[in-house]
Amino acid sequence: MSSSKRRAPLSIDFMIVGAATAFRLCQAGHRVRVLDKASGPNRRAGGTHLPPNATKVLVDWGFKDELLKHGLSTRASTFISIDTGEVIGCLEWKEDVLQETGADYMVIRYRDLHDMLYRAAVKAGARITYNATVTKVHANPARVELQDGTIIKADMVIGADGPRSTVREAVVGWPSEEVPEGHSAYVAIIPRDVLQNDPELSDLTRFHEDRPSYPIWTGDSRHVIAFTVAGGTEFAIHAFLPDSEVDGIGDQDGWDVTVPRELLPFHFEPKLQRLLDIPATYQRVRLFQRECAEEWTDESGRLLLMGEAAHPLYVSPYELRTPIGNINYPQPCVLQSCSMQIEDAEVLGTLFSRLRAWDQLPHLAEAFQELREPRTRAIYAKETKAFDTVWVGPGPHRDARDQALHSMLVEGHKGWDETKMRWQWDEICEVFGYNARDAAEDWWVMWGMLRERSITREGHCPSSYTVPFCMGATVTHYAEPVVLRN
Numbered sequence: 001m002s003s004s005k006r007r008a009p010l011s012i013d014f015m016i017v018g019a020a021t022a023f024r025l026c027q028a029g030h031r032v033r034v035l036d037k038a039s040g041p042n043r044r045a046g047g048t049h050l051p052p053n054a055t056k057v058l059v060d061w062g063f064k065d066e067l068l069k070h071g072l073s074t075r076a077s078t079f080i081s082i083d084t085g086e087v088i089g090c091l092e093w094k095e096d097v098l099q100e101t102g103a104d105y106m107v108i109r110y111r112d113l114h115d116m117l118y119r120a121a122v123k124a125g126a127r128i129t130y131n132a133t134v135t136k137v138h139a140n141p142a143r144v145e146l147q148d149g150t151i152i153k154a155d156m157v158i159g160a161d162g163p164r165s166t167v168r169e170a171v172v173g174w175p176s177e178e179v180p181e182g183h184s185a186y187v188a189i190i191p192r193d194v195l196q197n198d199p200e201l202s203d204l205t206r207f208h209e210d211r212p213s214y215p216i217w218t219g220d221s222r223h224v225i226a227f228t229v230a231g232g233t234e235f236a237i238h239a240f241l242p243d244s245e246v247d248g249i250g251d252q253d254g255w256d257v258t259v260p261r262e263l264l265p266f267h268f269e270p271k272l273q274r275l276l277d278i279p280a281t282y283q284r285v286r287l288f289q290r291e292c293a294e295e296w297t298d299e300s301g302r303l304l305l306m307g308e309a310a311h312p313l314y315v316s317p318y319e320l321r322t323p324i325g326n327i328n329y330p331q332p333c334v335l336q337s338c339s340m341q342i343e344d345a346e347v348l349g350t351l352f353s354r355l356r357a358w359d360q361l362p363h364l365a366e367a368f369q370e371l372r373e374p375r376t377r378a379i380y381a382k383e384t385k386a387f388d389t390v391w392v393g394p395g396p397h398r399d400a401r402d403q404a405l406h407s408m409l410v411e412g413h414k415g416w417d418e419t420k421m422r423w424q425w426d427e428i429c430e431v432f433g434y435n436a437r438d439a440a441e442d443w444w445v446m447w448g449m450l451r452e453r454s455i456t457r458e459g460h461c462p463s464s465y466t467v468p469f470c471m472g473a474t475v476t477h478y479a480e481p482v483v484l485r486n
């Protein structure tokens with residue numbers, strides 16, 4: 001097909017996975033169009049963690065300077081009783097161990113990360129259309145229908161449109177199922193300049209370069225994670241509460257749902273209480289239990305799922321051995337793991353940089369699921385256990401957890417020997433040491449090149465192809481990619 005007849009791949013929704021995928025596909029030489037039902041660029045509150053497996057990808061993409069400008073390094077999480085304010089212990093990542101992962105561990109304001117990827121995607125050539133609600137998705141030929149009746153064609157549609165994905169329904173044949181977990185996250189940002197008259201809170205929220213850490217207040221079926229963002233000028237709060245204790249707000253959830261502070265039952269230790277009383281409103285997102293899609297692509301390979309449209313997300317876990325068994329602690333990302341979405345984009349971009357003919361597409365789309373499904377399933381399984389540990393009630397399990405965290409705090413003051421360093425590396429290498437690009441390149445060397453050589457030996461001449469497109473929360477490969485987002 002001549003270049004003049006190529007259609008742009010569509011991407012539906014423009015959240016982190018949509019923005020990252022649009023950028024990465026453009027970088028790989030594809031033309032991308034993004035469809036987002038939102039009225040404009042994302043304005044979600046709160047922050048997110050960028051563990052080494054995410055920062056190494058972003059640095060490879062050329063974002064090192066922006067990460068240093070907007071993000072802050074972190075090396076530990078301090079666990080505090082949500083009821084008494086007593087420091088329970090500390091979970092620390094040693095500098096020498098983190099260096100082995102190949103990248104830094106950072107926290108960043110969600111908006112800064114999104115805007116960084118948004119600007120890069122636009123600069124790379126992605127076309128972004130807002131107020132574009134996709135109601136139907138079709139394959140053969142790949143196309144989407146908008147709420148106003150407009151039909152947009154593409155070579156491929158990539159569904160990055162979140163857990164309630166329109167593209168997922170087109171791929172698997174029915175809507176995704178979800179069961180309320182029973183908790184919601186309440187998110188807000190506090191400008192640190194409003195804390196000038198409260199020295200205690202000012203010190204709590206300050207970024208301490210000599211001891212870069214963030215607090216986790218833990219209690220019975222509730223916890224609060226907070227950290228400094230925006231170069232040290234703001235403090236991001238993420239409070240998790242049981243839905244059964246919050247009255248008057250119904251079942252609505254999403255980043256466009258705000259809840260007045262007076263409706264939230266914050267009855268915690270005094271310092272945390274003062275902090276939580278500052279925001280007038282919070283954004284609310286409910287937690288759900290969801291299943292991974294059985295198939296991430298249709299038979300033609302022209303419809304593809306990624307991000308939460310394909311697999312569920314919570315946080316990223318860390319496992320700690322104790323006398324009563326292993327304990328999982330939540331890592332920096334809160335509610336949604338941006339690192340998994342960034343990994344998705346890198347794997348897809350690396351695979352599709354090898355796309356030379358459309359008959360490769362089903363093979364590459366299946367490879368994406370083959371690479372990403374085991375990884376995301378393993379992370380999600382650990383994430384689910386992490387909440388149970390943070391929310392543990394009084395009893396032997398909490399006592400063992402507290403003892404393990406206190407021991408970590410004491411050992412940190414004493415200094416770690418090589419044996420302890422090796423132990424920590426063994427614990428985190430699977431999560432932090434993962435390299436998304438290497439995983440995709442290894443697959444290509446092992447299986448992709450083998451297939452290409454086989455085709456060449458058989459004298460098959462690959463058919464011509466047009467460039468894929470990405471759709472927001474879903475990525476649609478048409479002549480140019482389209483990304484669809486929630």
